[in-house]
Structures are given as C-alpha cells and as structure tokens.
Amino acid sequence: MALLRKKDEGFTGDTVGLEGVGLRYDTGPEILTDVSLAIPQRSFHFLTGPSGAGKTSLLSLMYLAKRPTRGGLTLFGEDVTRAARGRLATLRRRLGVVFQDFRLLDHMSAFDNVALPLRIAGVGETVVQRNVSELLNWVGLEEFKNAHPATLSGGQKQRVAIARAVVNRPKLILADEPTGNVDDTIAMRLMQLFVELHKLGASVIIATHNEPxxxxxxxxxxxxxxGAVSILPPLTAQPSDQTAVEM
Amino acid sequence: MFGIRSDLPLKRDTAGRFVLWLVMVLVFMASLAVTVNSYIGVLLNDWNRSVTGTLTVQVPVMDLGEKGAAPTVGKILDVLKRHPAVAKAEAVPRAKVIALLKPWLGESDVIADLPLPALIDVELRTDEPEAVAAVTASIKTAAPQAVVDDHRVWLNRVMGLAQGFSVVAMTIMILVTGALGLTVVFATRASLAEFVQVIEVLHVVGAKDGYIAGQFARRALLQGMLGGAAGLALYAPALALVAWLASRVDPEILPNAALPAAHWLTLAALPFAAGLLAMLTAHITVRRALSAKV
Known part of the structure; x- marks a missing residue:
C-alpha cells in the first residue's frame, strides 16, 4: 500500500465543486439542470438514482470529458470551465476513473494497461515495473500480468480497470458501476479496495444501482x-469495520 | 527510436499500410525526377563548357576569288593572333571539314569536289560578351564577308529544351510532395476514426494532445522512411536499365556523363525527407483534429 501514499498536492477547498451546473448534448434537453455540489477532500460518496438520471454525465463532467453547458466547475480548487486543453490533461492525471465497460486497451497486456497512466506521465520504467507489479499483486492478478483483456473474466477485467485508475495515486476516484459485472464476494472485495484508497486520502465517488x-x-x-442532485444520509449507520470483508 | 512502445494498436492499422505502399510509389517517382534533373544538369554543363569561349569563323565559298580561301583566312588569322582576347586560332583542315559532312552526305567522292567553306576555330581567353563582340568586330573589319558563329543560338535552344525537362521534373517533385501530404492527412484521419476509443482512454488517463499526436507522428515517420527505402529499391533496377540503354547511344549525341555526388546524396535523402514530411503532416493533422474536441 505504500505506493499509494504520496505527498499532498497542495490544493485547498473542495476536491470538486459544481455551481449551478447545467449540461445538454447538442440541442437536446438538459441532462443536468441546476446542480450545485461540493465534494470535500477525503470524502466518500455513493452516487445513486434511476437509470438515465445523469449519473454517467455527472461523472464525465468530473473527469473532464465534457464541460458544463452552463454554471461553474472547479476541480482540485481550479476553475476548469475555461481551462486550456493541456491543463485539463494535467488535472486528469490526478484523478482515476473506472468505467462501467472497463475501457481496457485490448491490444495491450493487463500489465501495460495498468502501466499506461504512469508511462504517459513520463514515469521511469523501473518505477513503472515496481509499482505496477505491486498493484497487480494487491488486486490479486499477478499471474495474469501478461494476459490480454480478451482472455480475462469480467471480475478480472474490473480489477485491471481499478488498478489502472489508482496507479497514479489519484486524489479523486470516480467509479461507474464498478461492481456491476461481478458476484457479491468480489463486489465486496472491490468495495474494500475503494475504502482503503479513501482511507489513504482520496475522495471517492461510486455510481451504483446496488442498494444492498x-x-x-x-x-x-x-x-x-x-437532473438535480440531493445529498441523502447513509443507508446504514453501522461503522464500515463491521461490514467489511477481510481482503 | 523505433523500438519504442506504441499505445496504438498498429496491427489493426489498415490505413497505415496503405501509406507505406503509396510512399514507395511516390518516392520511386521522385527519384526518377531527381535523376532527370541531375542528368540534364550534367549535359548542360558539358555542352556549355565545350562551347563557351569558342567561336567558329566561316568564310563562305561564293565570296572567294580566284585564289580560293587562303588569303582571306590568312588575313583573319593574322588579326586574331594579334588580338589580346584570343587564346588560340587555327584553320580547320579541309579533310576535317569533309569528315564533319560525312554523316550528312555519305561516303562519296562528291564531297571532295564540292566547294567547301573555310572554317577557323577560335578559342578565347574569356567568355565575356564584350570580348566576344570585340573579336567579332575585328574579324568583320578584316573580312566583311566572314560569318562569325559563337554557338549561342544553338546552345540557347538546347538549354531551353533541357530547362523544360527540369521544370517538368520539378513539377513532378511538387506533385509528389503534395500527394504524400494528402495521403498522410487522410490516412491519419482514418486512423483517428478507427482508434477513437483508444484515444479516449489515453485522454482519460492524462495524455496530452501532443503525446497522442506524437504516437501518430512516430508511426508516420517510420512508414515514410520504410516506404521511401522501398521506393529506392525499386528505383535501382530502373536506373540500371536506363543506363544500359543510354550506353548503346552514340556518345557524340549523349555524352556518357557520370552523375555527380550531389545526385546520390539527394536520392539517399529522399526516404528521410518522406519520413519527415509524413511525420510533420501526421502531427499537425492529429493536433488539429483533437483541438476541435471538448
């Protein structure tokens, strides 16, 4: 776990801030109408709501794949509504995204998929080898490091996707239905992973339908x-330690 | 440089293979154009050197009296030998004049009986027009009926033809360059469309536009250089064939000219030029396409 600890990148305020955000695609209706929201540092949120409510759209605003049609959006204390493309790329290196459909690169091994964010950030190959191997161990995939995504099961792909999302030690982790393709045991293991990352200082948002x-x-x-967001209390008041499955 | 890891699934890249083939054909054409251009340069140089600073004085037959050409030729030679701009002046022997006419009139005793003009070869110390004019004027003063030919009219026409070939060769180079650029632009756009999901992932994990453009540019550089090398490989036997055909032509008509080192250097540079052009084009194309997003 040591690899996930890193020096604080020194931003103040909330990890994500939305102020009166609206989002529409082309000339269609607004998917998000008036979202104001603050995601504090070191927080953990579930993102719930019926299908088509805009969960994926809200996440894509946060990982900077879209810009709001109106309103203000800050990430790590920086206004990103008008930031240059190059700046957005730099900010994306401080967050990790787990997609519902994984979006692994099929022509690369599991190892290379996980290594991708480090290599793009220009991290030296010795560090890449050490960190990626350690991380693959951590998600229990060390023996599949040379396997290509097409040969992996849904749960294994899910873990590769999560490893890729966290290898850069992000301050913000966004996951879209990260347990959608796995059975309950693996789902709990993956959740435990996110909880660990949260304890190490990252803000985590997990979009899910899985109420239990x-x-x-x-x-x-x-x-x-x-198209609007409200903050609801936890479904349970029990401390996570009692429900967590041992890794 | 080429052992470098690529994030693009190049095995699936059909547009890229198309570029490789097209670059081969284009570089083959470019190398032929370069050769035509170089060879014409050599020919012109050769002709120019053999003709510049020389004059031919012709004393027409009909203007000569009872004593034949000898007195007039002697008078002209006298003037020429005293002229400071003249390096050498000598009458062309009658036998050589007959030899010059043989290709046109055939082997026949008739030539020997023909009244032939007298010729004087003149070599000047310089090819400046003023010197040529001064020498011409003094010949005219000594013998008004003499005709002075500085070969310029003939040479200028040949040069005009040669320059026409050069212009055609240059035009081919420009067209080839344009075709290569357009090919890379469209192939790159096709690849961008094909790899749109890969590029999305690269963006999400923090890649800048320059990084992604670099991936395409590196691939284009490789394709340009490989295609260029293949084009040269195709060119070698073509040149050998043309050289063999040329060697069978009378050297009086086609001087057996050796192509200069600059020619071979230009040829060797073609694959690199193709690679560089492809690389820059791909880079600009990707950056322009990506900057239109988000």
Missing amino acids: LVARFPFPRLHLDK
Whole structure:
C-alpha cells in the first residue's frame, strides 16, 4: 500500500465543486439542470438514482470529458470551465476513473494497461515495473500480468480497470458501476479496495444501482433525479469495520 | 527510436499500410525526377563548357576569288593572333571539314569536289560578351564577308529544351510532395476514426494532445522512411536499365556523363525527407483534429 501514499498536492477547498451546473448534448434537453455540489477532500460518496438520471454525465463532467453547458466547475480548487486543453490533461492525471465497460486497451497486456497512466506521465520504467507489479499483486492478478483483456473474466477485467485508475495515486476516484459485472464476494472485495484508497486520502465517488451494497457502508449518497442532485444520509449507520470483508 | 512502445494498436492499422505502399510509389517517382534533373544538369554543363569561349569563323565559298580561301583566312588569322582576347586560332583542315559532312552526305567522292567553306576555330581567353563582340568586330573589319558563329543560338535552344525537362521534373517533385501530404492527412484521419476509443482512454488517463499526436507522428515517420527505402529499391533496377540503354547511344549525341555526388546524396535523402514530411503532416493533422474536441 505504500505506493499509494504520496505527498499532498497542495490544493485547498473542495476536491470538486459544481455551481449551478447545467449540461445538454447538442440541442437536446438538459441532462443536468441546476446542480450545485461540493465534494470535500477525503470524502466518500455513493452516487445513486434511476437509470438515465445523469449519473454517467455527472461523472464525465468530473473527469473532464465534457464541460458544463452552463454554471461553474472547479476541480482540485481550479476553475476548469475555461481551462486550456493541456491543463485539463494535467488535472486528469490526478484523478482515476473506472468505467462501467472497463475501457481496457485490448491490444495491450493487463500489465501495460495498468502501466499506461504512469508511462504517459513520463514515469521511469523501473518505477513503472515496481509499482505496477505491486498493484497487480494487491488486486490479486499477478499471474495474469501478461494476459490480454480478451482472455480475462469480467471480475478480472474490473480489477485491471481499478488498478489502472489508482496507479497514479489519484486524489479523486470516480467509479461507474464498478461492481456491476461481478458476484457479491468480489463486489465486496472491490468495495474494500475503494475504502482503503479513501482511507489513504482520496475522495471517492461510486455510481451504483446496488442498494444492498450501498446499505453496507456508512457513506452519504448523492441522489440524482430529474437532473438535480440531493445529498441523502447513509443507508446504514453501522461503522464500515463491521461490514467489511477481510481482503 | 523505433523500438519504442506504441499505445496504438498498429496491427489493426489498415490505413497505415496503405501509406507505406503509396510512399514507395511516390518516392520511386521522385527519384526518377531527381535523376532527370541531375542528368540534364550534367549535359548542360558539358555542352556549355565545350562551347563557351569558342567561336567558329566561316568564310563562305561564293565570296572567294580566284585564289580560293587562303588569303582571306590568312588575313583573319593574322588579326586574331594579334588580338589580346584570343587564346588560340587555327584553320580547320579541309579533310576535317569533309569528315564533319560525312554523316550528312555519305561516303562519296562528291564531297571532295564540292566547294567547301573555310572554317577557323577560335578559342578565347574569356567568355565575356564584350570580348566576344570585340573579336567579332575585328574579324568583320578584316573580312566583311566572314560569318562569325559563337554557338549561342544553338546552345540557347538546347538549354531551353533541357530547362523544360527540369521544370517538368520539378513539377513532378511538387506533385509528389503534395500527394504524400494528402495521403498522410487522410490516412491519419482514418486512423483517428478507427482508434477513437483508444484515444479516449489515453485522454482519460492524462495524455496530452501532443503525446497522442506524437504516437501518430512516430508511426508516420517510420512508414515514410520504410516506404521511401522501398521506393529506392525499386528505383535501382530502373536506373540500371536506363543506363544500359543510354550506353548503346552514340556518345557524340549523349555524352556518357557520370552523375555527380550531389545526385546520390539527394536520392539517399529522399526516404528521410518522406519520413519527415509524413511525420510533420501526421502531427499537425492529429493536433488539429483533437483541438476541435471538448
């Protein structure tokens, strides 16, 4: 776990801030109408709501794949509504994204997929080898490091995707249905992984439909409905230590 | 440089292979154009050198009296030998004049009986127009009927033709360059569309536009250089064939000219030029396409 600890990157205020954000695609209706929201540092939120409520859109704003049609968006204390493209790329290196459909690169081995963010950031190859091997161990995939995604099971791909999302030691982790393709045991293991990362100082947002899973963790919920967001208390008040599955 | 890791799935890259083939054809054409250009340069140089600073004085037959050409030729030679701009002046022997006419009139005793003009070869110390004019004027003073030919009219026409070939060769080079650029632009756009998901992932994990453009540019450089090398490989036997055909032509008509070192250097530079052009084009194309996003 030592590899996930790193010096604080020195921003003050919230990890993510949305102020009256609206988002529409082309001339379609607004997916998000008036979202104001603050994600503090070292927080953990579930993102819930019915299908089509805009969970994926909200996340894509946060990982800077889209810019809001109106309103203000800050990330790590920086206004990103008008930031240059190059600056957005730099900010993306401080966050990790886990996609519902993994988006692994099929022509690369599991190892190279996980190593990608480090190599793009220009990290030296010795560090890449050490950190990626350690991380693959941590997610239990060391023997699959040379396997290509097509040969991996859904759960294994999911873990590769998570490893890729966290290898850069991000300050913000965004996960879209990260447990959607795995059985309950693996789902709990993956959740435990996110909880660990949260304890190490990252802000975590997990979009999910899995209510029983949400109910097992004492984290607040961002509830999206009809393009607007409300913050709901945790489904359970139990401390996470009692529900956590041992790694 | 080429052992470097690529984030693009190049095995699936059909547009890239197309570029490779096209660069081969284009570089082959460019190398032929370069050769035509170099050879014409050599020919012109050769002709120019053999003709510059020389004059031919012709004393027409009909203007000569009972004593034949000898007195007039003697008078002209006298003037020429005293002229400071003249390096050498000598009458062309009658036998050589007959030899010059043989290709046109055939082997025949008739030539020997023909009244032939007298010729004087003159070599000047300089090819400045003023010197040529001064010498011409003094010949005219000594013998008004003499005709002075400085070969310029003939040479200028040949040079005009040669320069026409050069212009065609240059035009081919420009067209080849344009075709190469356009090919890379469209192939790169096709690859961008094909790899759109890969590029999305690269962006999400923090790649800048320059990094992604670099991936395409490196691939284009490699394709340009490989295609260029293949084009040269195709050129070698073509040149050998043309050289063999040329060697069978009378050297009086086609001087057996050796191509200069600059020619071979230019040829060797073609694959690198193709690679560089492809690289820059790919880089600019990707950056422009990406900057239109988000």
